Amino acid sequence: xxxxxxxxxxxxxxxxxxxxxxxxxxxxxxxxxxxxxxxxxxxxxxxxxxxxxxxxxxxxxxxxxxxxxxxxxxxxxxxxxxxxxxxxxxxxxxxxxxxxxxxxxxxxxxxxxxxxxxxxxxxxxxxxxxxxxxxxxxxxxxxxxxxxxxxxxxxxxxxxxxxxxxxxxxxxxxxxxxxxxxxxxxxxxxxxxxxxxxxxxxxxxxxxxxxxxxxxxxxxxxxxxxxxxxxxxxxxxxxxxxxxxxxxxxxxxxxxxxxxxxxxxxxxxxxxxxxxxxxxxxxxxxxxxxxxxxxxxxxxxxxxxxxxxxxxxxxxxxxxxxxxxxxxxxxxxxxxxxxxxxxxxxxxxx
Amino acid sequence: xxxxxxxxxxxxxxxxxxxxxxxxxxxxxxxxxxxxxxxxxxxxxxxxxxxxxxxxxxxxxxxxxxxxxxxxxxxxxxxxxxxxxxxxxxxxxxxxxxxxxxxxxxxxxxxxxxxxxxxxxxxxxxxxxxxxxxxxxxxxxxxxxxxxxxxxxxxxxxxxxxxxxxxxxxxxxxxxxxxxxxxxxxxxxxxxxxxxxxxxxxxxxxxxxxxxxxxxxxxxxxxxxxxxxxxxxxxxxxxxxxxxxxxxxxxxxxxxxxxxxxxxxxxxxxxxxxxxxxxxxxxxxxxxxxxxxxxxxxxxxxxxxxxxxxxxxxxxxxxxxxxxxxxxxxxxxxxxxxxxxxxxxxxxxxxxxxxxxxxxxxxxxxxxxxxxxxxxxxxxxxx
Amino acid sequence: xxxxxxxxxxxxxxxxxxxxxxxxxxxxxxxxxxxxxxxxxxxxxxxxxxxxxxxxxxxxxxxxxxxxxxxxxxxxxxxxxxxxxxxxxxxxxxxxxxxxxxxxxxxxxxxxxxxxxxxxxxxxxxxxxxxxxxxxxxxxxxxxxxxxxxxxxxxxxxxxxxxxxxxxxxxxxxxxxxxxxxxx
Ligand code: SF4
Ligand code: SF4
Numbered sequence: 001x002x003x004x005x006x007x008x009x010x011x012x013x014x015x016x017x018x019x020x021x022x023x024x025x026x027x028x029x030x031x032x033x034x035x036x037x038x039x040x041x042x043x044x045x046x047x048x049x050x051x052x053x054x055x056x057x058x059x060x061x062x063x064x065x066x067x068x069x070x071x072x073x074x075x076x077x078x079x080x081x082x083x084x085x086x087x088x089x090x091x092x093x094x095x096x097x098x099x100x101x102x103x104x105x106x107x108x109x110x111x112x113x114x115x116x117x118x119x120x121x122x123x124x125x126x127x128x129x130x131x132x133x134x135x136x137x138x139x140x141x142x143x144x145x146x147x148x149x150x151x152x153x154x155x156x157x158x159x160x161x162x163x164x165x166x167x168x169x170x171x172x173x174x175x176x177x178x179x180x181x182x183x184x185x186x187x188x189x190x191x192x193x194x195x196x197x198x199x200x201x202x203x204x205x206x207x208x209x210x211x212x213x214x215x216x217x218x219x220x221x222x223x224x225x226x227x228x229x230x231x232x233x234x235x236x237x238x239x240x241x242x243x244x245x246x247x248x249x250x251x252x253x254x255x256x257x258x259x260x261x262x263x264x265x266x267x268x269x270x271x272x273x274x275x276x277x278x279x280x281x282x283x284x285x286x287x288x289x290x291x292x293x294x295x296x297x298x299x300x301x302x303x304x305x306x307x308x309x310x311x312x313x314x315x316x317x318x319x320x321x322x323x324x325x326x327x328x329x330x331x332x333x334x335x336x337x338x339x340x341x342x343x344x345x346x347x348x349x350x
Numbered sequence: 351x352x353x354x355x356x357x358x359x360x361x362x363x364x365x366x367x368x369x370x371x372x373x374x375x376x377x378x379x380x381x382x383x384x385x386x387x388x389x390x391x392x393x394x395x396x397x398x399x400x401x402x403x404x405x406x407x408x409x410x411x412x413x414x415x416x417x418x419x420x421x422x423x424x425x426x427x428x429x430x431x432x433x434x435x436x437x438x439x440x441x442x443x444x445x446x447x448x449x450x451x452x453x454x455x456x457x458x459x460x461x462x463x464x465x466x467x468x469x470x471x472x473x474x475x476x477x478x479x480x481x482x483x484x485x486x487x488x489x490x491x492x493x494x495x496x497x498x499x500x501x502x503x504x505x506x507x508x509x510x511x512x513x514x515x516x517x518x519x520x521x522x523x524x525x526x527x528x529x530x531x532x533x534x535x536x537x538x539x540x541x542x543x544x545x546x547x548x549x550x551x552x553x554x555x556x557x558x559x560x561x562x563x564x565x566x567x568x569x570x571x572x573x574x575x576x577x578x579x580x581x582x583x584x585x586x587x588x589x590x591x592x593x594x595x596x597x598x599x600x601x602x603x604x605x606x607x608x609x610x611x612x613x614x615x616x617x618x619x620x621x622x623x624x625x626x627x628x629x630x631x632x633x634x635x636x637x638x639x640x641x642x643x644x645x646x647x648x649x650x651x652x653x654x655x656x657x658x659x660x661x662x663x664x665x666x667x668x669x670x671x672x673x674x675x676x677x678x679x680x681x682x683x684x685x686x687x688x689x690x691x692x693x694x695x696x697x698x699x700x701x702x703x704x705x706x707x708x709x710x711x712x713x714x715x716x717x718x719x720x721x722x723x724x725x726x727x728x729x730x731x732x733x
Numbered sequence: 734x735x736x737x738x739x740x741x742x743x744x745x746x747x748x749x750x751x752x753x754x755x756x757x758x759x760x761x762x763x764x765x766x767x768x769x770x771x772x773x774x775x776x777x778x779x780x781x782x783x784x785x786x787x788x789x790x791x792x793x794x795x796x797x798x799x800x801x802x803x804x805x806x807x808x809x810x811x812x813x814x815x816x817x818x819x820x821x822x823x824x825x826x827x828x829x830x831x832x833x834x835x836x837x838x839x840x841x842x843x844x845x846x847x848x849x850x851x852x853x854x855x856x857x858x859x860x861x862x863x864x865x866x867x868x869x870x871x872x873x874x875x876x877x878x879x880x881x882x883x884x885x886x887x888x889x890x891x892x893x894x895x896x897x898x899x900x901x902x903x904x905x906x907x908x909x910x911x912x913x914x915x916x917x
Contacts, residue, residue: 047755048490050765144371148393148714217745231556233484315550315751317557318484320715321393331741420808423851487755494764508787508865514851522852523785550754555744 021113025102033262037064040310047314071258074251079142082248086140091249091256094133098263100126105270106180108280108294119180120168123271124161127226130260131157137257138245149244152321156232159325160225163332167219170340171195171275174347184279191283195276211342216276218336220308223268225328227261229309231316232324269305270298277301368396371714375404379482379718382728384702386721393714398706402699405732413692418444418518418659421692426512428694429730431474434467434503435672437516440679442597443668444518447661447683455649456520457599462533462641463503463515464670465634469540470499471673472580472627472634475725479624480551482722483560488551495543498536505532519654530642537635544631552621552628561624562615565708565720569618575704579675579697581724584610584626585618591671603640605633620723627725630673660687674698674725698730787850788869790843794889795829796862799836806857811847815840817898820905828860838884839895845871845879 011017041063045052053060078084103126104119106112116122131154138150174195175183187194195212197205205212225232246257273279278301280294288297319327369390374380383404389397409428413421425440426433438460445452477492500510505526507515515522526532551557567577572585582589588607592600608629610622661683669678675697682691701724709720773782799816816836819825825834855863873879884890890898 043759044486046759046763048487049494049758049761049763050490051763051767054767144369231484311752311755312748314487315755316485316748317480317551317554317560319556320560320713322713323556323559327744331744335741416808419853420806423808423849423853487758491758504786505783508783508785508852509850510786512849512851514853522856526783526785546754549747550751553747554751555740555747 022103024111025105025107025113026099028107029099029102029263029266032266033259034064034068036262036265036306037067039307040313043307043310044314047311068255071251071255074254076251076253077248079248081142083140083142086136087248088253090133090137090140091253091260092133093136094130094260095256095263097126097129097133098260098267100129101267102263104180105267106184106274106279107298108291109181109184110291111295112181117177117179117182120172120178120183120275123180123267124165124168127264127267128157128161130264133260134245137249141245141248143248146245146247149247153228153245155321156228156324156328157226159328160222160232160332163218163328163336164222164226166333166336166340167215167222168275170215170336170343173340173344176347180274180279184274184281187278188281191278194278194281194283205346208342208346211339211346212276214335215339215343216272218332218339219272219276220305221327222332223272224309224312225324227264227268227309229265229313231312231318233313233318265306265309266302269302269309272305273298273301373717380721381478381726384721384726384728384731386717388714388717390714395709395712395714395717398709398717400702400705402702402728402731405728407729407733409733410692410694413689415688417687418661418689421689422517423512423514426514427729428696428733429471429672429674429677429698429727430511431727432467432471432673433511433513434463434515435471435670436677437513438464438598439668439670439672439677440681441516441518442670443666443679443681444659444661446668447664447666447681448518448656448659450519450654450656452520452654453649453651455646456651456654458641458645459506459521459525459651460516461598461600461603462638462645463506465637465641466499466502466533466536468634468673469631470496472631473540475580475627475673476547476551476624479620479719479722479725480557482718483557485551485554485557488547491543491547491550495536495540498539502529502532502536505529517652517655518659519652519656521651524651530645533638533642537638540631541635544628548628552624558614558621560716560719561620561723563619564615564712564716565620565723566616567618567704567708571707572618572704575707576700577675577704579672579701580626580630581623581675581701581704583607584622586610591669591676595669597670600637602644603637605637608633620719623723623725658687661685661689669695672697674727674730675701694730694733696730696733698724698726698728699733702726702731782867782869784867785865786867786869787852787865789845789866789871790848790854790863791866791868792841792843792863792883793829794838794841794862794883794887796860797838797841798828798832798834798860798862799838800859802857802859803854803863806853807848808851808853809847809849811844812854813840813842813844814838817895817902819898820901823898823901830860832860837890837895837898839890839898841883843881843883845881846876 011020038061041060042052044050053063056062056066078087101123103114104112104116104122106119112119134153134157135150138146138148138153141147171183172178175186177183177186183195191197197209197212246254249257278297280291280298282288282293282297371388371390372385373388374385375383380386385401385404387399387401388395407427409424412424416424422437422440425436428436473492473496477489480486480488503513503515504510506524506529507513507522509515513522567581567585569582569585569587572582572587577585578589586609588609590607591597592605593607608626610617610619610626612619612622613625614621661681663683663685665680665682667678667680669676671677676695677697678695680691680693680695681689684690705721705724708724709717712720799814801814801816804810804812804814815838817839819835819837825837827833850865852865855861855865871879
């Protein structure tokens with residue numbers, strides 16, 4: 001949808017516009033990563049009644065910059081017996097895969113980098129590209145811990161794709177579209193039109209509220225697993241696997257993994273926002289609506305879920321590999337099937 | 351007694367290659383410098399050999415060249431997170447040999463401080479166990495509380511971690527004036543935190559899933575390995591030296607011995623070991639409260655401290671219930687001011703020997719949990 | 734089946750309980766302090782350092798009579814004391830507390846890289862010259878900087894003085910020997 005991009009409207013469809021469009025999410029991502037790193041440090045600190053970083057800048061707010069500089073300065077070590085091309089390539093694949101996801105994220109009604117009408121499907125497809133990077137990194141490091149970590153990561157992400165796909169399928173059924181902008185538009189109005197509350201429509205949806213609610217929870221859990229966050233951080237669980245697939249990485253390449261993890265965190269939060277919480281829609285009808293406020297609503301909603309991920313990380317212990325599979329196949333999947341059927345019924349009734 | 355039960359992970363029928371993984375001594379969750387040589391079939395531990403000795407400091411040989419009071423600072427460094435408890439059996443043994451009767455006040459302070467240190471130790475045990483399972487936050491909550499206990503110790507003895515406080519015949523110094531109030535306040539906060547940790551960690555479903563039915567140590571195997579302390583009690587045997595052979599003034603206090611009963615899994619699994627430690631903290635709080643009630647505030651804690659210690663010829667084995675198990679000192683004296691031989695029965699060391707028995711047949715991720723639940727301190731294992 | 738639902742429910746519910754506890758802590762007062770800004774020696778809340786804390790040792794050379802008890806009591810042998818006997822009629826100044834002295838303490842070194850702060854030396858000292866202080870910030874880039882020679886630090890004896898008393902004692906010894914030889 002061409003009209004959904006303010007850059008094209010402003011300077012027309014030329015290569016400069018394309019360059020700007022592809023760089024805008026990057027700028028956002030850099031800013032976001034700094035905020036998220038600081039958030040992670042500070043939230044974990046406050047949860048644990050610590051102060052967190054305090055020395056770099058007032059209240060330590062420049063700490064993420066310091067961390068990035070530190071990582072840049074570090075010696076870039078490639079283990080002798082590692083498979084060098086793969087080892088060096090892995091972090092970039094990881095990062096490219098997560099950045100590709102940003103291509104279809106609609107930040108506002110007037111800005112989506114690439115307005116394809118298969119956005120939801122694209123996210124699903126590109127989101128799991130990252131595991132190739134994980135596996136590459138884990139295998140190429142030639143370290144037993146990395147190998148175990150890489151294998152676990154693949155097993156985990158592949159199995160959690162399925163409940164996540166079920167949820168997205170449900171949304172596709174409910175919205176009748178795979179276009180993210182369309183999905184968001186259907187949730188406009190007040191917050192009870194969000195898909196987490198069953199989408200817009202008559203009173204009949206109240207019966208189905210628990211199902212859409214459970215759907216949302218399922219997706220949050222599955223997304224935690226896909227981003228390797230606690231309680232599913234088994235691929236990098238430091239208590240058994242030292243650091244999992246990125247044990248052997250240092251310096252900038254480690255920073256890429258790190259960056260990709262944070263980018264992934266945002267992507268899944270953005271997906272949750274889009275498919276369940278109305279994307280850039282204001283929760284209160286027309287109040288503070290419009291494309292500019294849309295960015296605000298979208299980013300702040302996504303940040304709530306980033307916060308949720310950080311919050312969970314500092315609360316829960318981690319699961320074991322087999323329990324992880326149990327959760328995916330025996331809990332999330334059956335529940336998502338049931339909810340899928342129920343919500344399909346709702347669509348029919350509406 | 352019960353037969354050894356394995357968790358129902360079937361060994362792979364396919365003949366797969368075994369992987370040998372050397373875990374440690376720089377691994378983050380080996381609790382120090384322990385090396386575990388693990389044989390893995392996929393993710394299942396088929397065999398395990400703990401390699402110890404990275405922290406060997408020749409304590410026993412060292413002790414032969416030192417006078418009796420000089421050994422006490424070294425004893426602090428055996429199990430450096432429960433130093434007070436370490437000193438107790440040693441000084442009790444020497445007192446018995448020298449036939450010194452310590453005053454009432456000294457006994458009370460010893461009991462109170464031993465129990466406080468037991469709480470501090472169990473806090474660390476559960477905290478680091480939580481860390482092994484991936485929960486970072488309880489770790490810091492417990493460390494916050496432990497800091498309070500350490501401050502009490504520092505006010506009394508001057509040291510935060512290594513106290514050199516229990517002396518033969520008495521104590522190094524009298525307790526500080528606000529001792530009672532400090533401890534009452536500390537106990538209140540400890541109980542608050544414990545209630546929180548119970549909900550945050552021990553009753554968490556994920557935590558239960560990770561620990562229940564994992565690392566089961568049946569009572570008969572525990573006995574045959576000489577395992578003591580909370581691990582033995584978690585296997586269902588209520589053996590606590592404080593009750594079984596009361597030393598000091600423990601027989602005056604009313605407390606229970608928590609035993610593992612397999613509430614969420616099988617008797618003697620990792621969860622039981624932690625809940626036993628957790629409940630022991632409460633029992634320790636009870637003992638301290640009772641002791642504070644009848645605490646004699648008058649008296650000199652150093653009146654019976656001998657100027658020079660010269661042991662009569664002979665030998666003695668003196669033991670006490672350390673937070674980790676039975677800590678014993680076997681001291682042989684040939685009548686000089688230095689011991690002929692000091693042998694330590696270190697509970698961590700003995701308990702660690704049962705680790706292969708506990709961890710065979712479980713997954714690699716469980717191994718970390720099982721090791722954490724044994725609660726070893728390498729300073730004591732390697733000595 | 735019932736167990737299954739119960740477990741799923743428990744999993745979610747206990748996670749929620751945990752989250753309630755951690756969010757509660759998010760808004761509580763932090764307990765850690767900014768260390769060099771808030772110093773433990775001047776009241777850092779509950780972590781203030783008591784006055785009897787055992788940290789760096791201090792030796793008052795005006796009080797030390799060179800009896801070597803502290804060095805003997807030390808379990809790690811980190812105190813090394815060198816004394817010179819005084820010749821009759823040239824005794825060192827008496828202790829600040831009034832006791833008599835007949836040894837010149839020419840060297841009093843404590844190696845703080847070895848010291849384990851057990852406080853056994855302070856207990857052994859008959860005059861109370863060696864004491865524990867609350868000073869704990871004395872790290873250095875060079876481990877030899879951590880060997881404190883209190884004679885030098887307090888300038889209780891200059892190098893010339895040490896040489897002088899050593900010579901005097903050597904002469905005294907010689908004379909004594911001569912005296913011992915002569916009557917034969
Ligand atoms: S405190 Fe202990 S180790 Fe240090 S000098 Fe004194 S006796 Fe030696
Ligand atoms: S024990 Fe005291 S008086 Fe004797 S040498 Fe040591 S500091 Fe000096």
